[in-house]
Amino acid sequence: MKNIIKLMRPHQYVKNLFIFLPLFFSGSIANVELFLKAFIGFCAFSLCASGIYILNDYRDIESDKEHPKKRLRPLACGAVRKKTALMLMVLLFGFGGIIICAQSLSAAAIILTYVIMNVAYSFQLKHVAIIDVCIIGVGFVLRLFVGSAVTGIHLSMWIVVMTFLLALFLALAKRRDDTLIFLDTGKKLRKVVDGYNLQFIDAAMMIMAAVVIVAYVQYTTSVEVIGRWHSEHLYLTAFFVVVGILRYLQIALVEQNSGSPTQLLLKDRFLQLTVFAWVATFAWIIYL
Numbered sequence: 001m002k003n004i005i006k007l008m009r010p011h012q013y014v015k016n017l018f019i020f021l022p023l024f025f026s027g028s029i030a031n032v033e034l035f036l037k038a039f040i041g042f043c044a045f046s047l048c049a050s051g052i053y054i055l056n057d058y059r060d061i062e063s064d065k066e067h068p069k070k071r072l073r074p075l076a077c078g079a080v081r082k083k084t085a086l087m088l089m090v091l092l093f094g095f096g097g098i099i100i101c102a103q104s105l106s107a108a109a110i111i112l113t114y115v116i117m118n119v120a121y122s123f124q125l126k127h128v129a130i131i132d133v134c135i136i137g138v139g140f141v142l143r144l145f146v147g148s149a150v151t152g153i154h155l156s157m158w159i160v161v162m163t164f165l166l167a168l169f170l171a172l173a174k175r176r177d178d179t180l181i182f183l184d185t186g187k188k189l190r191k192v193v194d195g196y197n198l199q200f201i202d203a204a205m206m207i208m209a210a211v212v213i214v215a216y217v218q219y220t221t222s223v224e225v226i227g228r229w230h231s232e233h234l235y236l237t238a239f240f241v242v243v244g245i246l247r248y249l250q251i252a253l254v255e256q257n258s259g260s261p262t263q264l265l266l267k268d269r270f271l272q273l274t275v276f277a278w279v280a281t282f283a284w285i286i287y288l
Helices: 002-008 010-026 032-059 061-065 082-103 105-123 131-151 157-185 191-195 198-221 223-229 234-254 261-267 269-287
Strands: none
Touching: 002 032, 002 082, 010 032, 010 131, 010 157, 010 261, 032 061, 032 082, 032 105, 032 131, 082 105, 105 131, 131 157, 157 191, 157 198, 157 234, 157 261, 198 223, 198 234, 223 234, 234 261, 234 269, 261 269
16 A cells, blocks of 8 residues: 555655645635635646556556666555556546536636647657656646636636746756666666757756746736735745745756756755745735
8 A cells, every 4th residue: 555655655645735825825725615626636637647647657667667766656666566656547537637627617627638749748748758747747747727617717827838948947957867877877767858858958947937027026026916005015925935036046956956856846955945935925015
């Protein structure tokens, strides 16, 4: 059971918290009814996402065996049989689909789009440089749209843009880790590594980091946002965005450890405090 749970990668559910962002940014996070709807969407999306993770692991068994960390995954190390993994994948897709269809058909269509996109990613698109990181970015945006669909809250274009850019930044950091492994060991764990090198990735990360910060500052100083919250102080939260991105760049470029954004967030105290401070400051300004 421990290995089956590990195969589902529940720690990755942190990404699905983006489903709650429409609630948070609309000032409705305390609305119990809407929060429960978002939570149901979160659960359904998480089940389907686990199905995708299993599919990815199944497809990458041989390459994962060569990876210094991924070789410990349940399928790669043989802790879970292939047949068991495939049966679990079908069950996860089924339960996730039933839950979201009962909640919102539009949200179900978005999750179906996410599943189809990631199936294409697992079989082919993850081998195409730039397209691979763009798909990761779109996946985060689809999480936002699921949150919007189940709650009926309109999404700001700024939130969509910032989420996509931030996800690209994190995806590039992951590719940097794959490239470093190739340079250090000579093992090409992903075919897509041929389309990247450190100079390109570092430059792309710098561009994404800069654009995310500019987009966030523009969002917090826009007339629309100031008028909605009757406050000109949201720009102060940009401090934590800048610090968080700088810390992530430090981890990637100095510490050379950017393989899993989720694991970093769960382990790095600096990032955790920065995210907490951003959430607390933003919430204090718009809710109090």
